[in-house]
Amino acid sequence: VTRQMVLNFLSEGAAINVLSKLHNVALHVVDVGVDADFGSIPGLLHHKVRRGTRNMLREPAMSEEEVSEALRIGYQLGSEAAAVGRSILAIGEMGIGNTTAASAVTCALTGASATLATGRGTGVEPAAFANKVRVVEAAVAKHCRSASTAEPWEILRCVGGLEIAAMAGMVLAATRHRLVVVLDGFISTAAAALAAAMAPGALGYLIAGHRSEEPGHKLLLDHLQLTPVLSLGMRLGEGTGAVLAMPLIESAVALYHQMATFSSAGVSEAAP
Amino acid sequence: VTRQMVLNFLSEGAAINVLSKLHNVALHVVDVGVDADFGSIPGLLHHKVRRGTRNMLREPAMSEEEVSEALRIGYQLGSEAAAVGRSILAIGEMGIGNTTAASAVTCALTGASATLATGRGTGVEPAAFANKVRVVEAAVAKHCRSASTAEPWEILRCVGGLEIAAMAGMVLAATRHRLVVVLDGFISTAAAALAAAMAPGALGYLIAGHRSEEPGHKLLLDHLQLTPVLSLGMRLGEGTGAVLAMPLIESAVALYHQMATFSSAGVSEAAP
Numbered sequence: 001v002t003r004q005m006v007l008n009f010l011s012e013g014a015a016i017n018v019l020s021k022l023h024n025v026a027l028h029v030v031d032v033g034v035d036a037d038f039g040s041i042p043g044l045l046h047h048k049v050r051r052g053t054r055n056m057l058r059e060p061a062m063s064e065e066e067v068s069e070a071l072r073i074g075y076q077l078g079s080e081a082a083a084v085g086r087s088i089l090a091i092g093e094m095g096i097g098n099t100t101a102a103s104a105v106t107c108a109l110t111g112a113s114a115t116l117a118t119g120r121g122t123g124v125e126p127a128a129f130a131n132k133v134r135v136v137e138a139a140v141a142k143h144c145r146s147a148s149t150a151e152p153w154e155i156l157r158c159v160g161g162l163e164i165a166a167m168a169g170m171v172l173a174a175t176r177h178r179l180v181v182v183l184d185g186f187i188s189t190a191a192a193a194l195a196a197a198m199a200p201g202a203l204g205y206l207i208a209g210h211r212s213e214e215p216g217h218k219l220l221l222d223h224l225q226l227t228p229v230l231s232l233g234m235r236l237g238e239g240t241g242a243v244l245a246m247p248l249i250e251s252a253v254a255l256y257h258q259m260a261t262f263s264s265a266g267v268s269e270a271a272p
Numbered sequence: 273v274t275r276q277m278v279l280n281f282l283s284e285g286a287a288i289n290v291l292s293k294l295h296n297v298a299l300h301v302v303d304v305g306v307d308a309d310f311g312s313i314p315g316l317l318h319h320k321v322r323r324g325t326r327n328m329l330r331e332p333a334m335s336e337e338e339v340s341e342a343l344r345i346g347y348q349l350g351s352e353a354a355a356v357g358r359s360i361l362a363i364g365e366m367g368i369g370n371t372t373a374a375s376a377v378t379c380a381l382t383g384a385s386a387t388l389a390t391g392r393g394t395g396v397e398p399a400a401f402a403n404k405v406r407v408v409e410a411a412v413a414k415h416c417r418s419a420s421t422a423e424p425w426e427i428l429r430c431v432g433g434l435e436i437a438a439m440a441g442m443v444l445a446a447t448r449h450r451l452v453v454v455l456d457g458f459i460s461t462a463a464a465a466l467a468a469a470m471a472p473g474a475l476g477y478l479i480a481g482h483r484s485e486e487p488g489h490k491l492l493l494d495h496l497q498l499t500p501v502l503s504l505g506m507r508l509g510e511g512t513g514a515v516l517a518m519p520l521i522e523s524a525v526a527l528y529h530q531m532a533t534f535s536s537a538g539v540s541e542a543a544p
Contacts, residue, residue, distance in 0.1 A: 013532025247519035260285025266277040
């Protein structure tokens, strides 16, 4: 399905294509870890680090080299956006199974239990859900001894994913170049939380676009002290929640720059 | 202040000017009842019915003729919008004191107590707030015997306001011409609730743009079974909450028309 959805992005049939076009957002589809061979298909940014991550129940999801490479790719894309004069970035992703990694990251960063940090994702059955909780619990127990001692880099490497690493790298680049980053939902917020743990200055550049239905998202938002711009009950991912917040952020900037003040407009203020 | 804000609208310095321009919304500023003389100042739609409504503690806020005239003006403006090919309207208002009228309308329509339906408006002091609750209570007690027997037309005439009547007329016209109406906040929702009480078909055309902080708004939204698109904690009025919802509504329409289906995009669906 991940491969099919990537092809849908490239043929501009997905929700994110429609919304990006409508709101004049430049869309870049990046492959950092899809478990499929796209050859040299045009329109896709080919940066595959590996076909999928390793099984985090047995070993760290990524090697040192893999996590560095995925972070570097995101950092590079963020820096390129700054170089061409962008002032605001949105990050989002599409992948089957990546809420499991995001839940594990959430447990490791916040100390929450797997039961609290794990949700239904794209919609798994009750039995599969119970298994998902067990996987998150076991992966965190295996790799991350305690939230207080866990290093963000190690959390990312052991229970993260390639797309999470790439998005974290992009947040780090945005912080470096003073660009605002709009987060989509649970998984991009997990990436941003890791970046903020590595570089606390990142916090000042983050805007949460849309409140995910995933319970782990609330934990991360509280952890980062962010309130999402939108709560539309979507369960779509792809960056749609971030792009939908764009016109509202643009509105806030326009109000700040263009509105008359009460005094310039000659409007009386209420007595103090 | 109402007069000064109208002049601010005409010189394009207010929040609603900035947002309308940004989101390509045509803005029309209509005077139906400002207690000031605008002469023939250009840019304003001059439809003043009366300089302010009467004191609803002593007599009905409007005469039969006045309420008819204000409704007719809104109906005409709505019909004109349909005639020039608009498919979506937004209604909003600016006026000092009109949350009092909206709270009285809310009590009369929903049967809620004045204590529950009355809020702080633009920010009155505790003593003034207690007085506001008493005014709402007394006005409803004087004119509207019980919610179940009250006629919407009579509620509007006795405890409404000229801008509420005009907006109700616009909702009636929109229903007649099958246009969607985006509501701003508490006062426009009161107008829409009156229109829906007169013409139940109106319900299908209403979208709540923004959740007001006024407690009466929640009562009206529950009454109409509407959930606002946005909850940004604004307290601005002017139609800003409705206009900010526009790009999201536009997004929904674009997704509906432009997205590929899973089958047209060749994406496998989950087994049932």
